[in-house]
Amino acid sequence: MDVSVFGSGYVGLVQAAALADVGHRVLCVDVDTHKIEQLNQGVPPISEPGLSEVLEDNLHNGRLAFSTQASDAVAHAELLFIAVGTPPDEDGSADLSHVLTVTRQIAALMEAPRILVIKSTVPVGTADQVLALARSELQRLGKAHLDVRVVSNPEFLKEGSALADCMRPDRIIVGCSDEHTRNVLGQLYAPFCRNHEKLMFMDNRSAELTKYAANAMLATRISFMNELANLSEHLGADIEAVRKGIGSDPRIGYHFIYPGCGFGGSCFPKDLRALLHSAQHSGMPLRLLQSVSEVNDRQRQLLFAKLQQHLGELQGKSVAVWGLAFKPNTDDMREAPSRYLIEALWAAGASVRAYDPQAMDECRRLYGYRPDLHLCATRDDTVQDADALVICTEWKHFRVVDFALLAGKLRERLIVDGRNLYDPALVAAQGLRYAGIGRRQVQPTAQSK
CATH class of the missing domain: 3.40.50.720 (NAD(P)-binding Rossmann-like Domain)
Structure with a gap:
C-alpha cells in the first residue's frame, strides 16, 4: 500500500x-x-x-x-x-x-x-x-x-x-x-x-481516551511505588523487599513498580497534564491523577534533597552525575530527572560532572558551554575531584562498578542512587555512604579516609 x-x-x-x-x-x-x-x-x-x-x-x-x-x-x-x-x-x-x-x-x-x-x-x-x-x-x-x-x-x-x-x-x-x-x-x-x-x-473518542488512560495507569503505578518507597524509608522498611513481595502477585506483576527519582520523557508528564486539563474542562476533575502528578513533581526534587541531607551546604561542591537521558537506550532529556537535579545544583552554587552514553550532545544543546558543567568522556572520569555521585538513569553499564575505586575518588564518599541499582550493604562494606530510594540505611564499615 x-x-x-x-x-x-x-x-x-x-x-x-x-x-x-x-x-x-x-x-x-x-x-x-x-x-x-x-x-x-x-x-x-x-x-x-x-x-x-x-x-x-x-x-x-x-x-x-x-x-x-x-x-x-x-x-x-x-x-x-x-x-x-x-x-x-x-x-x-x-x-x-x-x-x-x-x-x-x-x-x-x-x-x-x-x-x-x-x-x-x-x-x-x-x-x-x-x-x-x-x-x-x-x-x-x-x-x-x-x-x-x-x-x-x-x-x-x-x-x-x-x-x-x-x-x-x-x-x-x-x-x-x-x-x-x-x-x-x-x-x-x-x-x-x-x-x-x-x-x-x-469509536474515535474511545481510541483517543485509551491512549491517555494507558499512560495515566502506568504513571499511577510509578507514583504509587515512589510514595511507598518514601514511607518505607521513614519506617525503616526496605522498598526492594516490598516490591518483590507485591510483584509476585500476578494481579500486580513487576512492570512499572520500580521506585526511583520520578518519571520524565515526552509522554507521561505531558499526557497526564493534558488528561487532567481535559477532565477539569469537562467538569469531571480526576483527583487521583492530580495526586499522581503532584507526587511525581515532589519525587523529582528528592535527589537534590538527599544531597543536601548528607552534605549540607552545596556551595562549591562538585557532583558527579551518571545518566542524563530520562531512561536508557535514548538520548531524550525531556523532563528528565537529571535536569531537575542539575539545575537545582547550579542554583545552590555547585558544579556538575556528567556522563551519559547517548545524551551528551543533547545536554550540550540544552545548556551550552558553562563553567559549572563538565561533560566527561567516561563514567569514571566524572568522579575525579567530585564530592558525591548521583545515579539518574539505569544504563546497563552503570550496574557493575568498582566501589573501592569510588571510595578512593569521591571526597565525601557518598552515592545517591536514584534507581536503586546497588545493594546498600555491598556499598557500605567499601566505606561508602549510600542513599537509595526507600532503602534501609547501612552504615559504612570500611575504614574512612
Missing part, C-alpha cells in the same frame, strides 16, 4: 520505518529541511536501537522516501498519517495547532478521497474536530464532493524500544466508524498480525 506520514519526529519516523519494512511504500514529510536531508542520507535525528539499519535498508530498496513537500505526500497515498507534535500549552492542555495546520494543508491539496489517520497523541474529540475542519476547508475551496474520513490510531511506543514495539505491537487501536476504513486499516496492519489478531476497532 501507499502511505504518507506527516511528521518525522519519534512517532512519525518510527511508524514510517516500520510500515516500509513490511513492504508498504511510504513517503514521510517534514518542514525541517535539514532533518529531511539527513534522513534521505539514512541519518536519523534520534537515538533508537535498530532505526538506522531499517532506514538505510528501506531507502536503498525504494520503499521509504523523505520530502519537505506536502503536495507530494497528499498525491502519494489515500492513507495520510498525521504524526506531528502536540506540545503542552501553559495551562497543560495539548497544543493542536500543528495537527490543525496539517489538516488545512491536506484539504487544500486534495484532489481525491483521503483517509486521515491521527497518530499524534490528542485529546478526546480531536478526530471530530479534524473531520469538521477538513470538511469546512473542502467546502470553502469548492471541493465538498471529495470524501474525507478521519481515524484515531494512537501509538503505544516506548522510547528505547520504539521500533521493536512498532514491529511487534501488543495491540493496534483503531478508532473509525465505517466498513471501508476498517478494511483499509486492516489491510495496512495485516503484516503485524500474522501470529494473532492485534487489531482492536472502536
Whole structure:
C-alpha cells in the first residue's frame, strides 16, 4: 500500500520505518529541511536501537522516501498519517495547532478521497474536530464532493524500544466508524498480525481516551511505588523487599513498580497534564491523577534533597552525575530527572560532572558551554575531584562498578542512587555512604579516609 506520514519526529519516523519494512511504500514529510536531508542520507535525528539499519535498508530498496513537500505526500497515498507534535500549552492542555495546520494543508491539496489517520497523541474529540475542519476547508475551496474520513490510531511506543514495539505491537487501536476504513486499516496492519489478531476497532473518542488512560495507569503505578518507597524509608522498611513481595502477585506483576527519582520523557508528564486539563474542562476533575502528578513533581526534587541531607551546604561542591537521558537506550532529556537535579545544583552554587552514553550532545544543546558543567568522556572520569555521585538513569553499564575505586575518588564518599541499582550493604562494606530510594540505611564499615 501507499502511505504518507506527516511528521518525522519519534512517532512519525518510527511508524514510517516500520510500515516500509513490511513492504508498504511510504513517503514521510517534514518542514525541517535539514532533518529531511539527513534522513534521505539514512541519518536519523534520534537515538533508537535498530532505526538506522531499517532506514538505510528501506531507502536503498525504494520503499521509504523523505520530502519537505506536502503536495507530494497528499498525491502519494489515500492513507495520510498525521504524526506531528502536540506540545503542552501553559495551562497543560495539548497544543493542536500543528495537527490543525496539517489538516488545512491536506484539504487544500486534495484532489481525491483521503483517509486521515491521527497518530499524534490528542485529546478526546480531536478526530471530530479534524473531520469538521477538513470538511469546512473542502467546502470553502469548492471541493465538498471529495470524501474525507478521519481515524484515531494512537501509538503505544516506548522510547528505547520504539521500533521493536512498532514491529511487534501488543495491540493496534483503531478508532473509525465505517466498513471501508476498517478494511483499509486492516489491510495496512495485516503484516503485524500474522501470529494473532492485534487489531482492536472502536469509536474515535474511545481510541483517543485509551491512549491517555494507558499512560495515566502506568504513571499511577510509578507514583504509587515512589510514595511507598518514601514511607518505607521513614519506617525503616526496605522498598526492594516490598516490591518483590507485591510483584509476585500476578494481579500486580513487576512492570512499572520500580521506585526511583520520578518519571520524565515526552509522554507521561505531558499526557497526564493534558488528561487532567481535559477532565477539569469537562467538569469531571480526576483527583487521583492530580495526586499522581503532584507526587511525581515532589519525587523529582528528592535527589537534590538527599544531597543536601548528607552534605549540607552545596556551595562549591562538585557532583558527579551518571545518566542524563530520562531512561536508557535514548538520548531524550525531556523532563528528565537529571535536569531537575542539575539545575537545582547550579542554583545552590555547585558544579556538575556528567556522563551519559547517548545524551551528551543533547545536554550540550540544552545548556551550552558553562563553567559549572563538565561533560566527561567516561563514567569514571566524572568522579575525579567530585564530592558525591548521583545515579539518574539505569544504563546497563552503570550496574557493575568498582566501589573501592569510588571510595578512593569521591571526597565525601557518598552515592545517591536514584534507581536503586546497588545493594546498600555491598556499598557500605567499601566505606561508602549510600542513599537509595526507600532503602534501609547501612552504615559504612570500611575504614574512612
